[in-house]
Amino acid sequence: MTTVILFALAIAGLLISLRKDKSRTIQSIKSARGMMGNMLWDVVGILLLIGLILAIIPPATIEQLLGNESGILATIGAAITGTITLIPAFIAFPLMGSLKANGAGILTLTAFVTTLTMVGFVTYPLESKTFGHEFAIKRNVLSFVFALIIAFGMGVMYR
Numbered sequence: 001m002t003t004v005i006l007f008a009l010a011i012a013g014l015l016i017s018l019r020k021d022k023s024r025t026i027q028s029i030k031s032a033r034g035m036m037g038n039m040l041w042d043v044v045g046i047l048l049l050i051g052l053i054l055a056i057i058p059p060a061t062i063e064q065l066l067g068n069e070s071g072i073l074a075t076i077g078a079a080i081t082g083t084i085t086l087i088p089a090f091i092a093f094p095l096m097g098s099l100k101a102n103g104a105g106i107l108t109l110t111a112f113v114t115t116l117t118m119v120g121f122v123t124y125p126l127e128s129k130t131f132g133h134e135f136a137i138k139r140n141v142l143s144f145v146f147a148l149i150i151a152f153g154m155g156v157m158y159r
Contacts, residue, residue, distance in 0.1 A: 043088070043091065046087060046091055047091065050091075050095050050098070054098055054099075054102065059102040059103050060103070062099060062102040062103050062104055063102070063103025063104070066078065066099060066103070066104035066105060066108045066109070067103050067104060067105045067108075068105035068106070068107065069105075070105060070108060074108050075107050075108050075111045075148075075151060075152075075155075076111075078108045078109070078111045078112040078115075079111040079112065079114075079115045079144065079147060079148055079151065080115075081112060081115075082111065082112040082113065082114070082115030082116035082119065082147075083115045083116075083119040083121045083144060084121045084122065085116055085122075086122040086123070087116060089116075089117055092113055092116050092117070093113070096109045096112070096113050105155070106154050106155060106158040107151055107152065107154060107155030107158075108151075110150060110151040110154040110155070111147065111148060111151035114146075114147035114150050114151055115143075115144060115147045115148075118143040118144075118146070118147050119140050119143045119144050119147060120140060120143075121140070124136055124140065127139070127140075
């Protein structure tokens with residue numbers, strides 16, 4: 001039902017935009033189509049890589065490396081991996097679901113996905129240039145710390 005509502009809102013917004021300024025709306029649609037075309041192969045590549053990894057690594061190994069009993073090092077490792085990885089959220093969340101279904105623990109997965117979305121190692125140069133070095137460092141360090149706090153909180157809640 002939510003998807004239907006969101007589609008209806010998107011179509012309504014598009015119709016309003018077309019009515020307001022048809023040429024700019026059409027130009028925006030062309031621009032968005034170009035961006036999607038550029039991004040499509042990256043997304044397909046990431047999905048294929050994830051599928052390959054899940055096909056090669058047995059669920060027992062995933063559970064051993066990332067499961068509830070994998071320990072603090074796995075959580076820190078997942079947090080660091082999330083910090084330096086740039087994966088779109090719409091790919092990261094299904095990946096987390098697949099890893100969870102294969103035995104990965106909530107604590108480790110939360111550490112990965114929160115640092116993935118909150119900490120910007122890859123985007124640091126742009127952030128530093130835009131907001132300043134000191135701000136970018138403080139924001140990323142605090143985001144990393146809070147991501148770990150969130151992960152440990154989720155680990156406690158779901159034990």
